[in-house]
Amino acid sequence: MLYKEDTKRETIRTLVDAVIEQVIAPSADQLDREKIFPKANMLALAAKRLNGILLPEHLGGLAAGYTEFSVVAEKIAAHCPSTGLVYTMHIEAADAIYRHGTEAQHQKWLLPIQEGKFGTTSTSERISGGRYWINASRAKRTSGGYQLDLEKSFTTSSGFADFYVVQTGSPEAEATDDLSYFIMEGSDPGITWGSWDALGVRGNHSASLKLAGVRVPEEDLLGGEGGGRTIIEHSVAYLLGLGSVWTGLAGGIVEEVTAYAKRNHHQDVNKSLSDYQVIRGLLAKAAIQYKGLAAWLQQLRNDIDLQFQNKEMLALSTQQDLLAFKIHASETVNEIAQIAMDITGGYGYKIGKLERFYRDSRAGMVMGPSNNLARDFLAKQLVGISNNLWEETST
Secondary structure, eight states, rough: OOOOOHHHHHHHHHHHHHHHIIIIIHHHHHHHTOOOOOHHHHHHHHTGGGGGSSGGGGGOOOOOOHHHHHHHHHHHTTTTTHHHHHHHHHHHHHHHHHHHSSSSHHIIIIIIGTTTTEEEOOOOGGGGTTTTOOOBBBOOOETTEEEEEEEEEEETTTTTOSEEEEEOOTOOOTTOOOOEEEEEOOOOOOOEEOOOOOOOOSSSSOOOEEEEEEEGGGGGSSSSSTTTHHHHHTTTHHHHHHHHHHHHHHHHHHHHHHHHHHHHHHHTEEEEGGGGGHHHHHHHHHHHHHHHHHHHHHHHHHHHHHHHHHTOOOOOHHHHHHHHHHHHHHHHHHHHHHHHHHTTTTHHHSSSSHHHHHHHHGGGGGGOOOOOHHHHHHHHHTSOOOTTTTOOOOO
């Protein structure tokens, strides 16, 4: 007999599998070809309450924890990484509001999620590259609130989100870690966005976002003035979600290329591709790499949920592991994608599912913090040079 948590876990996985089979997987190729934002996918997930997976039940959520969020993101990305990233950024935004917001903010911004509303976070600026936690922009105080005039370089769901959680410098901020977060309606007339024409993940619309004279009432300041550093340092969903997406894509590639090798034949010698030892060796290599990712991801999930269940702060070692896993997952999925191309040859290179997966896999290495920057940051911690995220120096 299943325990209550096991029953919830089984239910959630059944729900997401149904949404994937009925909505997400059938539309994935068209979404990529035509650069369609996956709003229909987000609405289908919301209809099953999966968009509130971390939220408590009184806010319409499932109160399921980070493991189940990660599993859902992984399953989605095995078919449509664009939707996996949109979903990840929505969960990150909702989680930030729940963990750092007021009860009034919960009611205003989180309750509508069960009706299909979704959000995203907006952080990175061109001046600081992959260091998305460094902003040159500053909020201005106004009567009863704030005014924002700024431009963000990349914002997932730009132009489509129902609400944005925007990071910027506090008014009169002098230190780089004096940041504040603001929640705003996606329909605000002062918000405009750029076009999105990318190599991969062509549906997630990570375009620029410009705010011109956007007024935010004081009650929509998230975490208080200067609370941005705490929000950033306590973030979990972003890096966990990215690692889950690239793990899911790795699994999707392995499944697709294995099926390809079994069904495609060389008629002149009456052999399938899987009859060749070299092909089997490549398939085994890809499968081993994927299983390694999946095992590490499961360990991270267990560590994170255990710490939150014990009401502990996320350990520095776990934060480091999340960053390290983002690097490893995004690089490993590229290796697996290359193996798939080696196996399928010219057929894999033609426009189709594996070709789409090959392009999508490139995105993870450049997403902030970019892998070279993240690797150097970890290395500085390892050798004791610095443990300060807020240094002005860049790589």
